[in-house]
Amino acid sequence: MPISFKRFSDWPIPIKIIISFAVVILLGSVVLAMPFSQLESSQATYFDHLFSAVSMVAVTGLFTEPLAYTYNIFGQFVALFLIKLGGLGLITIVSAIILQFGRRVSIKEEVTLKQALNRSDMTGFRLFLISVVKYTTVVELTGALLLSLHFIPLLGWRRGGFTSLFLAVSAFNNAGFDNLGTESLQAFVDVPLVNIVIPLLIILGGIGFSVWFDVSRYFKQFLSVRSWIDFKGTYRRLKLHTRLVIKWSFWLIVSAMVLFMLSEWNNAGTLGNLSFFGKIQASFFQAVTLRTAGFATLDYTQLHIFTLIFFTIYMFIGGSPGGTAGGAKTSTVALVVKLISSEIRGIDNVNYKKRTLQMDIVKRALVIVVMFVLLNFIALALMTIFDEHIPLQYLFFESVSAFGTVGLSANLTPELSRYSQSIIMLSMFVGRLGPITIFTALGKKDRKQKNITYATGNILIG
Structure with missing residues (x-):
């Protein structure tokens, strides 16, 4: 074993993850910057390619130069590869390949994989990893096949088939990239097939692999239920x-739909000119894409300020742990909400479904949310220095979209200064890996002092 590789294997888990992602981003940016990856009409600089590579691996969807007008078919395949790596996770893919070749995985490596996928136990871990790769491929190909029913008649066999595959992979991995132009999916706001398949792929990718396999264990029982009592028993x-x-995913989508319709129903720039069914369809699409997907079927520059504000809150929450989505995560925010509720009601424990949750997990959730808020505001403050002329609400929307790896934008990213775009890149990188991973990696290696207890002190609050 080479000395450099041996040293790498001995490094802490968070540093391994950070370096792995950073190396893939740098290699991806170099390949994208090569002439054989670009169209002859491309005006992109290396900075633009680096920005795109970060956004692809972080499965965000923001860009400084549009993918469709920058990269040829080979470059778009490279983009798909980077999105797949970023969405499914480098560690998961490498480990699945290793397992397929029969190499044994050490306990230390399995712990790394467990953390990467937010697994709570080690039972059946190898089969879980292989199943993740197999089932994600099946779902993406199924989504591509369904989308091809619209895009092949529209664009022809070659381009339509590839566009369907590209959109399916991008949607499932919550990446938000498309190879159609600069306006995302606005041209398909009234196409039911696109407005159903894309959101379903987003939900399946963002809800978490652990949820997938837990539901699949009882899938046959769910199909056989004949009454509400049977359903509740299986659930x-x-x-x-x-x-x-x-x-939480269900109610976040429903509440986002309701708020969006109330805010934008008569807005001629968004929902106003659509039919009743079209308004419901578009509202559902925007509500789902807030789960950090990044696609849009409407022009976000036309949204009311109120809509931008509550969109920002939903983007901050993001998707669920162990999937392809970003954000603070639904379960993390749920625990913080329940902690606040318990404090207001004077209850010492945090309970859910007649179960008392471990306080260590609740504290970790609180730390993650506080760190997300803090880092978002730091990024926003820096961006106001470099782009002071841009309205604050749009900068804030852009900052949260980057840090939550959402990818939604009011057509602002290309207009930002290079300094703000650099902040966006760093936000996407940190947001994908998670503040806890970053700060753990940068922290001290010596953890022996962490449990020291001193005499009780008291500080007034409020």
């Missing part, structure tokens, strides 16, 4: 995490 057999994620 209660799901893991506590699964039930919390499903519940």
Whole structure:
């Protein structure tokens, strides 16, 4: 074993993850910058390619130069590869390949994989990893096949087929990239097939692999239920995490739809000129894409300020752990909300579904949310220095979109200064890996001092 590789294997887990992602980004940016990856009409600089590579690996969807007008078919395949790596996770893919070749994975490596996928246990871990790769491929190909029913008649066999595959992979990995132009999916706001398949792919990718396999265990029972009582009985057999994620994901989508319709129903720039069914369809699409997908079927420069504000909150929450989505995560925010509720009601424990949650997990959730808020505001403050002329609400929307790896934008990213674009790149990178991973990697290696207890002190608050 080479000395450099041996040293790398001995490094802390967070540093391995950070370096792995950074290396893939740099290599991807170099390949994208090569002439054989670009169209002859491309005006992109290396900075633009680096920005795109970060956005692809961070599965965000923001860009300084549009993908469709920058990269040829080979460059777009490279983009797909980077999106796939970023969405599924480098560690997951490498480990799945290793397992397929029969190499044994050490306990230390399995712990790394468990953290990368937010797994709570080690049972059946190898089969889980292989299943993730297999099922994601099946879902993406199925999505591509369905989308091809619209895009092949529209664009022809070659371009239509590839566009369907590109959109399916990008949607499932919550990446938000398309190879159609600069306006995302606005041209398809009234196409039911696109407005159903894309959101379903987003939901499946962002809800988390653990939820997938937990639901699949009871899938046949769900199909056979004949009454509400049977359904509730089967639903209660799901893991506590699964039930919390499903519940929060459902209500976040529904509430976002309702708020969006109330705010934009008569706005001629968004929903105003659509039919009743078109308004429902467009509202559903925008509500789902807030789960950090980054696609849009409407022009976000036309949104009311109120809509931008509540969109920002939903983008901050993001998707669920162990999937392809970013953000603070639904379960993390749910625990913080329940902690606040318990404090208001004077309850010492944090309970959910007649279960008392471990306080260590609740504290970790609180730290993650606070760090997300803090880092978002730091990024916003820096961007106001370099682009003071841009309205604050649009800078804030852009900052949260980058840090939550959402990818939605009011057509602002290309207009930002290089300094602000650099902040956006760093935000996407940190947002994808997670503040906890970054700060753990930069922290001290010596953890022996962490449990020291001193005499009790008291500080007034409020």
